Amino acid sequence: MIFSTPELLPECLDIIQQVDSIRGTLKYALRSPQRWLGLLRRNTLARSIRGSNSIEGYNVTPDDAIAAVDGEQPLDARSETWAAVTGYRNAMTYVLQLSDDPHFQYGEGFIRSLHYMMLNYDLARHPGSWRPGPIYVRDEEKREIVYEGPDSTFVPSLMRELVNSLNGSDNTPSIIRAAMGHLNLVMIHPFSDGNGRMARCLQTLILAREGILDPWFSSIEEYLGRNTKEYYSVLGDVGGRTWLPGNDARPWIRFCLVAHFNQATTLLKRTKELERVWNELENLIQLRGLPDRVINALSDATFGYRVRNATYRSVAAISEHVASRDLKLLVDNGLLIPAGEKRGRIYVASDTLKSLRQRTREPRPNYKPTLPQ
Numbered sequence: 616m617i618f619s620t621p622e623l624l625p626e627c628l629d630i631i632q633q634v635d636s637i638r639g640t641l642k643y644a645l646r647s648p649q650r651w652l653g654l655l656r657r658n659t660l661a662r663s664i665r666g667s668n669s670i671e672g673y674n675v676t677p678d679d680a681i682a683a684v685d686g687e688q689p690l691d692a693r694s695e696t697w698a699a700v701t702g703y704r705n706a707m708t709y710v711l712q713l714s715d716d717p718h719f720q721y722g723e724g725f726i727r728s729l730h731y732m733m734l735n736y737d738l739a740r741h742p743g744s745w746r747p748g749p750i751y752v753r754d755e756e757k758r759e760i761v762y763e764g765p766d767s768t769f770v771p772s773l774m775r776e777l778v779n780s781l782n783g784s785d786n787t788p789s790i791i792r793a794a795m796g797h798l799n800l801v802m803i804h805p806f807s808d809g810n811g812r813m814a815r816c817l818q819t820l821i822l823a824r825e826g827i828l829d830p831w832f833s834s835i836e837e838y839l840g841r842n843t844k845e846y847y848s849v850l851g852d853v854g855g856r857t858w859l860p861g862n863d864a865r866p867w868i869r870f871c872l873v874a875h876f877n878q879a880t881t882l883l884k885r886t887k888e889l890e891r892v893w894n895e896l897e898n899l900i901q902l903r904g905l906p907d908r909v910i911n912a913l914s915d916a917t918f919g920y921r922v923r924n925a926t927y928r929s930v931a932a933i934s935e936h937v938a939s940r941d942l943k944l945l946v947d948n949g950l951l952i953p954a955g956e957k958r959g960r961i962y963v964a965s966d967t968l969k970s971l972r973q974r975t976r977e978p979r980p981n982y983k984p985t986l987p988q
Contacts, residue, residue, distance in 0.1 A: 617776050617799045618853075620787055621865045630872045630984050631788050637879040638828045644886050645829060651893040654914055655886065656831040657930075660684050660711075664703055666840025667815045673699040678921045687925050690961070698736035706733040706816050714823035714830035721781040723774050730806055730813055740808040745770045750804050761851060764804035765858035773803045781821065793821035794871040798864060802854050815839065832882055835874040845870065876984045884977045891975035892917055899971075903948055908933065909941050916951055916964040917972050923961055 645652060661680035668675065673696045679689040683704045689697050706729050713719050731743030741747065745767065752762035765773060777799050781792075801814035815836050823830035839846045849870040853862055896913050900906075911930045912922045928938035942962055945951040951962040964972070 616860050617773060617780065618795060618802065618860045618862070618864050620791060620795050621863060621868065623788075623791065623868070624865075627868060627872055630876060631790055633984065634790065634872070634875045634879050637876075637883055641832065641879070641883055641886060642828055644883075644890075649890070649893075650910075651889050651914070654911070654930075655889055656829070657681065657684050658885075658918070659831055659834075659837075659882065660704075660707065663819070663834040663836040664700060664707060666837040667812055668696075668700050668703055669840045670811060670815075670843050670846070671699070671809075675700055677919070681915075681920060682926060685926050685929050687923070687929060690921065690923075695736075699734075702733045702736055703812060703816070706812075707819065710816060710820040711823060711830050713820065714833075715826070719824070721778045723771070723778055726774065726778070726800075726805075726813070726817070729816065730809060733812060733816070734806075734809045737808075741806065742809075744807075745774070745805050746807045750807065752804070761856060762804075762854060763857050764802075769858075770803060770805045773799075774805050777803065789822060789825035790871065790875055791868060793818045794868055795864065796821050797871075798850075798853065798867050799860075801850065802858065802860070835871070835878045838874045838878045838881075842874070873984055880980050884979065887977045888975055889914075891977075892971065895971050895975060899950075905944065905948065906941060909945055912942065912945060912962070913950060913968065916962060917968045919964070919972075921961040921963055922951065924958075 658681070661677070661684045664683060665675055665677065665680035675683070675692045675696060676690065679692045679697075680700070682689050683697075683700050692700065709729070709732060727743045727745070734740050734742035746764075748767050750764040750767075751760045752764075753759070754761045777796070780799075781796055797814045797818035800817055801810055804810045806813065815834075819834040819836065822833035825833075849866050853864055853867045855862055892914060893910070896910050896917065897907075900910060900913070908931045912927045915926070916922050922942070924935060924938045924942060927933075927942065928935055931938065931941075933941070942951065942953075946953055946962070950965050950967055952965050954961050954963065
């Protein structure tokens with residue numbers, strides 16, 4: 616027996632409708648080809664990867680999260696952290712590839728393979744294998760065990776039940792199906808390590824395959840990374856201290872609905888801001904007589920990222936020599952400020968770009984959904 620989907624209250628259904636409405640607005644904004652769509656996808660994936668790994672204590676800068684997505688080397692991250700982040704990037708990229716695969720089915724082998732992809736940098740953690748023994752979740756601040764997973768002998772049958780539920784079809788909204796998939800995997804705790812990352816990745820896959828929105832924008836992992844304390848708290852309230860699948864999952868459902876609402880409104884805000892920034896940069900480039908391709912470097916700098924020759928030439932699909940020439944041109948035009956020497960050189964936004972960013976900001980929405988406890 617695994618956790619079952621609870622009956623949804625009218626208030627929950629109302630939040631789902633609101634999220635669907637925001638997604639509809641987003642889908643309309645993204646339906647026509649936009650030159651900035653690739654940038655939005657890249658930045659959104661980087662935030663998801665950074666958010667999910669931060670929950671496990673693997674913290675990287677926004678620049679290194681972008682480098683991970685671009686397949687470049689980090690500026691700051693240490694080796695184990697970088698291995699965890701790039702492993703998660705590989706798993707998430709695979710998940711996005713599967714989002715529209717008509718032949719895909721959930722399977723125990725698939726879940727184990729995804730785990731291996733994520734954690735193969737440390738074979739001591741048994742990547743790709745069910746855990747061989749007991750597992751405990753420890754609260755380091757309180758110095759106590761807060762959860763004990765089910766006996767390892769039950770893991771194969773519990774995961775089989777979870778897989779069967781994922782392959783089944785009913786009228787349950789995709790947001791709820793994904794939330795329950797996340798809850799069940801993290802409570803079964805089938806692996807020696809990486810259970811939280813796997814549960815969040817599985818939730819993203821379920822959402823991406825529904826096709827309601829561009830798969831790149833389905834994840835709530837950024838929100839979870841920003842609200843880690845609340846995330847752990849609700850999992851503790853619902854899961855209890857041992858495997859108790861009869862517990863009421865509604866507090867978890869409420870938490871996920873609020874997460875989806877906030878993530879959707881944030882994404883809509885960013886979409887509006889990026890379109891404004893892009894339009895202003897296009898005008899600036901035309902006014903200065905600069906090559907159109909430099910908009911990639913300028914947009915990154917405008918949003919606060921550190922620009923490198925490697926990341927710029929990767930996005931713009933140009934040679935190292937051309938990238939160096941472009942970046943020098945942007946410095947000479949007072950748009951970028953260089954720092955560092957040779958291969959360690961980076962470029963940041965000038966006051967001109969900082970001013971552009973400030974005047975293109977979208978106000979944060981004041982409304983936040985509330986649900987009865």
